Amino acid sequence: MAAVKSESVKVVKEFSRPGPVFTIEAVPDSRRVIFGGADFQVCELDLAQEKPEPRTWGAHESYVTGLAIAGRYAVSGAYDGHLMWWDLETGKTVRTIPAHKKWIRNVAATRDGKTVVSVADDMVCRLWDAESASLLHELRGHEEQTPNHYPSMLFACAVSPDDQHIATADKVGHIVVWERATGQSVATLEAPGMYTWDPVQRRHSIGGIRALTFSPDGNLLAAGGVGKIGNIDHLDGNARVEVFDWRKKERTHEFPGDKIKGLVEHLAFHPGGDWMLAAGGANDGFLMFFDLNAKSVLVQDKAPVHIHDLVVNSAGDSFIAAGHGKILLYEIKS
């Protein structure tokens, strides 16, 4: 097992951006990454270049919040409700489709490259054929309103390693696991500790499950967000992670946080399952590494910026993170 310590996780390169970068993906078999953010743009960065410079592919009409690599395409989703298909080699737009009536919060793809998954604040998860962009399934299992009559939000989605299941999670902490082939719900889970409704002081809510990922063996499903918050003007709650054996519908791990405050925006496993990484932030950023076998926190450190997304390389010794005004290349040395 690869041990991780604070001193072994280092930023080795960083790139400044004009605002928040919300989503990043790595192009397989290359050192290229694609990213999008608050400038509405979808851009490419080739880390193989001596002095990498971002190249803009095109733009949405609002924040770009999801990216996935599906075969020969990159697919981006944005708060404009549209999905855009991009040619992975040329960076040219292949097609744009109206996919959701409200903000798209995340985009994923199956590993076989055939299906694109999008989730949005219309509270629907849609599965799309990656080649034709035809709609395959609409997955409806999340309430449109919170129990207090306000709009809910569908923040997160993930695809199981065997491509057979899709998981989705919303603002009030409701998680649904779906069968990809049929579009049927096969499990529901609850993580209400990640949603704070303040009925007395401020009368609105904050939180929600912002990150989801399956373990490499597909048995566990991890969810991340922020714990209960006293003053919901700020992200002033402990970063929170819960892990479920989703088939048994049992929570196996709870990391309520004791040092790090803010939202868990992204969760990723080491390819071999050695550790799980959580990243996010409030006004600052953070990184946390967990050993699920020992049920322990290996690392909980500040990051230079609030991190919104990251992608771990296939060897598990490096990752690239997208955050508030920066893209950060990290190395993990055992």
Next chain:
Amino acid sequence: MADSHTRFCGSPEHAMDRRRFLGTMAAGAAAVAADMTVLNVLQEPVLAAELKKQQKRVILLWLAGGASQLETFDPKPGAPTGGPFRAIATSVPGIQISELMPKMAQRMDRTCIIRSLNTKNGDHGGGARLMMRGRMDDPSVRYPDLGAVLARELGRVHSQVPDYVSFYTSTEGRDFAPGAAGFLGSRYGPMELTTSMIPENIHRAAEISDLDHRQRADLRELLSKRFERGRSGSALGGHNEAYQRVRGLMASEKLFDISEEPQKVRDLYGPTQFGEQVLAARRLVEAGVPFVRVGRAWWDSHGQNFETHQELVPELDHVMSTLLDDLAQRGLLDSTLVITLAEFGRTPAINPSLGRDHFASAWSTTLSGCGIAGGSVYGKSDKTGNTVADGEVGAAELFATIYQALGIDPQKNYYVGSRPVPLTDPGTEAIDEVLA
């Protein structure tokens, strides 16, 4: 108190608050100026019609904590500071507002947006007092707030209803700008509802009969008149006036009770607390209450500004548009001014928590209905929303405009002792372009 002329004695009695007022009332001490217990203004067509013709009223939607102008009435789509929301066209060509407000977009002909407030105070308490009173604190004078002034100016002498009602249920920010009658005296202070939609302790105590209640009031009045002989002072006058209004206030309980409304009307306003309180506000102004503030807290979105506004702005959009429709259908919109206001707006800059912070340099307010040139925008912020580009408006100019819209001279003087105190600072003028 003489018309437009009051004396501030500075005595503790002058500052009698609602708690004391209602607490004493519950003890059964009351005077009866007239038998007001048969009050049923809402079902009295002649009286209602007369009210519609003569009386002007205000409903203040107080967006406590500071709503973002960029996510409501002054969107900057595409600017680095603009955030993710789009701007949408409204019923008035050339005016766009946030996509979070599609219902208000269809009713823009009733509303004037002022996009150039520069009020220079980004502190919750200081900003709230400034925007409730129209001017900065002055250690030598306790200024009344907008509600108290309008209670004084628009309230009727023998009113059977409260003159100033304030709903503020959330606890955050409630103490930053409590209703303040200032030198006008407690007669014009607010009936503040913080825990219930209906005033507490408004009922006659069960162990006291109506006759007993009247007799106690008569006795109190007799003793009070004896005490008044040879004495003067606004505190004493205000004290007695307050008692004289008790039975009217007791009878006004139903005005606060939205269950008296048809279900279809309640459904229009929706199930949220804000919707229910605004419906109650409409009932109150319809019955002749000149000023109602509905405090909707808490907009202070230092973190997750966009999610917060996704929750709160659609609610504001729905409730405000429903209110304007309802007032218009009842023939009340021409005589009722609906204001959206807060202590400040929010920064164009977006912080790492995706929040916006306090900002008083270029923000927005709206005025709808009575005396207002609907379908208009006054003032302009720059491309990023960081500064006022045209038509800067301060709190004083805003208040002068509100007073003018209601037919009140902004330079009218009150007197604190022999000191004249104009409603707005000398030289302040209403904004003609905002007025109908």
